[in-house]
Amino acid sequence: MSRAAALRICAIFACLMLCAGAASAEPARIRAATKLLSRPATSASTVTALKAGAAADIFERKGFWAHVRSGGKTGWLKLSSLSLGSGGSASQVAALASGRTGSKNVVSASGGRGLDAADLARAKPDDAAVAALARQAVSEAAAEKFARAGKLKTRRIAYLRASASQRVRP
Secondary structure: OOHHHHHHHHHHHHHHHHHHHHHOOEEEEEOOOEEEEOOOOOOOOEEEEEOOOOEEEEEEEEOOEEEEEEOOEEEEEEHHHEEEOOOOHHHHHHHHHHOOOOOOOOOOOOOOOOOOHHHHHHOOOOHHHHHHHHHOOOOHHHHHHHHHHOOOOOOOOOOOOOOOOOOOOO
16 A cells, blocks of 8 residues: 555544544533633633533533533533533433423432543542541531531431441541
8 A cells, every 4th residue: 555545544534533523522501601611620720701501512521520612612611510412302301210290390410420440440549538527527416516506406317336447547
């Protein structure tokens, strides 16, 4: 095979890959005015502001984040800021799945979709975060005092006691 023929085949393959990526974009709408971010983090810089109802195409998901294209700009949004699909049969299926029927029934759910085996394999325990969480624990007496001060209704819930080997040490 000549070099020119090999280059033509590579160019055709590259075009097919680009078209496949565009075809696999998932349509969505922006639920409320929000900022399009440069990376999947709340601390990321703002690419642009997006208006509620603006069209967007999702071409990648990463945990609770979506890599989108909207208004000619590309960036990241939280999945919860998007309405997926275009309505019609999708909303009817959602109504069936939720047990809700009729109009004006909005059902929203968040999940950890988008994590794959590689993400889980790279995950590392955050001992400092677990220790910080353990420091937030309060006694039953302190919880009851807080409830009384806030005039909250007290509900008795048995605490699970951790064995000595399960306790987190700061």
